[in-house]
Amino acid sequence: MRALRHLNKYFLKYKYRLIIGLVITIIARVFATIVPTLVGDSVDVVEQYINKDITDIAEVKSGLILNILLIAGALLISALFTFLMRQTFIVVSRFIEFDLKNEVFQHYEKLSLNFYKKNRTGDLMNRISEDVSRVRMYVGPAIMYSVNTITLFVVVIGYMISIAPELTLYTVTPLPILSVSIYKLSVAIHKRSTIVQEFLSKLTTFTQESFSGISVIKAYGLESPTQKNFIELSDKSKDKNLDLAKVQALFFPLMVLLIGFSNILVIYIGGKQFIDGTIQDLGVIVEFIIFVNMLTWPVATVGWVSSIVQQAEASQVRINEFLSQEPEITNTVTQKTPITGNINFDNVSFTYDDTNITALKNISFEVKNGETIGIIGKTGSGKSTILDLIGRLYDVSSGEIRIDGVPLKDLNLTNLRESIGYVPQDAFLFSDSIQNNIKFGNENATDDQVYEAAKNAVVHKNIIGFSKGYDTVLGERGITLSGGQKQRVSIARAILKNPPVLLFDDCLSAVDTETEEEILNNLHKISKNKTTFIVSHRVSTAKNANKIIVLEDGKIIQQGSHNQLISTKGYYKDLYLKQLSEKEI
Numbered sequence: 001m002r003a004l005r006h007l008n009k010y011f012l013k014y015k016y017r018l019i020i021g022l023v024i025t026i027i028a029r030v031f032a033t034i035v036p037t038l039v040g041d042s043v044d045v046v047e048q049y050i051n052k053d054i055t056d057i058a059e060v061k062s063g064l065i066l067n068i069l070l071i072a073g074a075l076l077i078s079a080l081f082t083f084l085m086r087q088t089f090i091v092v093s094r095f096i097e098f099d100l101k102n103e104v105f106q107h108y109e110k111l112s113l114n115f116y117k118k119n120r121t122g123d124l125m126n127r128i129s130e131d132v133s134r135v136r137m138y139v140g141p142a143i144m145y146s147v148n149t150i151t152l153f154v155v156v157i158g159y160m161i162s163i164a165p166e167l168t169l170y171t172v173t174p175l176p177i178l179s180v181s182i183y184k185l186s187v188a189i190h191k192r193s194t195i196v197q198e199f200l201s202k203l204t205t206f207t208q209e210s211f212s213g214i215s216v217i218k219a220y221g222l223e224s225p226t227q228k229n230f231i232e233l234s235d236k237s238k239d240k241n242l243d244l245a246k247v248q249a250l251f252f253p254l255m256v257l258l259i260g261f262s263n264i265l266v267i268y269i270g271g272k273q274f275i276d277g278t279i280q281d282l283g284v285i286v287e288f289i290i291f292v293n294m295l296t297w298p299v300a301t302v303g304w305v306s307s308i309v310q311q312a313e314a315s316q317v318r319i320n321e322f323l324s325q326e327p328e329i330t331n332t333v334t335q336k337t338p339i340t341g342n343i344n345f346d347n348v349s350f351t352y353d354d355t356n357i358t359a360l361k362n363i364s365f366e367v368k369n370g371e372t373i374g375i376i377g378k379t380g381s382g383k384s385t386i387l388d389l390i391g392r393l394y395d396v397s398s399g400e401i402r403i404d405g406v407p408l409k410d411l412n413l414t415n416l417r418e419s420i421g422y423v424p425q426d427a428f429l430f431s432d433s434i435q436n437n438i439k440f441g442n443e444n445a446t447d448d449q450v451y452e453a454a455k456n457a458v459v460h461k462n463i464i465g466f467s468k469g470y471d472t473v474l475g476e477r478g479i480t481l482s483g484g485q486k487q488r489v490s491i492a493r494a495i496l497k498n499p500p501v502l503l504f505d506d507c508l509s510a511v512d513t514e515t516e517e518e519i520l521n522n523l524h525k526i527s528k529n530k531t532t533f534i535v536s537h538r539v540s541t542a543k544n545a546n547k548i549i550v551l552e553d554g555k556i557i558q559q560g561s562h563n564q565l566i567s568t569k570g571y572y573k574d575l576y577l578k579q580l581s582e583k584e585i
């Protein structure tokens, strides 16, 4: 139960609702327990008439009618309060579920990229959905049924003992057996349903991948083998479902059997006690039969609740495991630190924790505000890593990066990231309209500003060519943009943000050279007072930069302007000549 202590803060937050729930439950149960007593009374009245203790039939009738009215009233009140009981406890559990999901999501967002590399997306999603749902079962139904059971036990057993102590003992003896059996059954059901869930998610992943990669499947004519794999997987899934159905099918028969056994005990022992005179009224036996049936479900829930608590505990352990992880990159500066954009790399080296690859080795360079720097180099030479370090997606292993003379760690992290417009290598667009995708970095932008940014990214004409224009929805629900269109929408997003620092990570690779030229000219105009980084494999993209650095294996092997570099022997000149001849061909 230690892990579940994490939820105490939420119980405290909703304490008033929970206390009200408690009172409501007690009222609901007290009214429910009046009913058997009234039924017992009614039987006694009839018994007295049969035994000629009462001779006036009108008296019997009025007694019975009064009892019927009281029973109806008690049932109505009990039903109303049972409804309110669910409304309080279950509603609180939904609130806590909502709060916990938010807490986990917010924490995920704070965690560094390394965390996302170490953990699978499926696992992250499971903890925020499945695990939180299991925890909700503890804060909602488990607590509600426990309060219900305890109240009912105290009221009912107390009353039963007061009228027939020996009969009570015999009646309740089978109940713990019911409780333990239901517990064992719940554990077995849980085990099997976990396996069913696993197979279900395997099946979902397989189906999702097959549909995402349907063009590859069709192109390679792999429909039949894919179908065979699907049938195998769904066959296994069906077997696991049947296993589960078998144990689930035992639940109600087991309950009915044990209730039946308790009823027989009441009739047998109660009957004997009535014959030998220990019990005076037949009504007591009737009352006890109703009480036993009333107690059955709460007793069964003891077993069920224990297994819910166990599952919630296991889930909360998994949730706490992530919640206890500290973000590697944190904001330690509270005051605002606006940025102009003079960036200085001073002997920076960086090694990725997970792969142990040293991506950057003793990198030093400087870019002033208003300047553009081009970064050229072979694949894997460390170009993207430089951009990631500027946005503090990772912290340097040694050396220092300074912006406006201030070390990155001494800058307010929010201000730093607000000051950067980043266009990644693989443009990522959300399943939303093109308009909203562009506005992602600047939600308050006007339509005209959005169009202006799209024009500068040379994608406006493409967008208005779609029948729904800027309202065109992208992704699974909508159209798929070409690689070059995606890159340009992503560039428009960064331009609209209008930050002092722009980072373009090889984001013109899917754009033809003419359009590239046009975009670069536009960028040149809008980045007059910005610091711009342009990473590329193409000389044409970087050639107009004020300064170009050439990376190889994490080291700067050349730097200078385009003109300086093409007049010096080396990688850049070779690349330039090669790409020039390709263009001529």
Ligand SMILES: Nc1ncnc2c1ncn2[C@@H]1O[C@H](COP(=O)(O)OP(=O)(O)OP(=O)(O)O)[C@@H](O)[C@H]1O
Pocket (backbone or CB within 6 Å): 352, 354, 355, 357, 358, 359, 377, 378, 379, 380, 381, 382, 383, 384, 385, 386, 425, 506
């Ligand atoms: N997230 C990461 N985790 C671990 N290693 C990484 C990660 N990203 C890059 N690397 C490694 O660091 C090195 C530099 O990668 P980087 O992405 O900076 O190169 P690049 O020059 O941008 O390459 P490309 O032109 O192909 O994009 C590579 O060897 C790469 O395998």
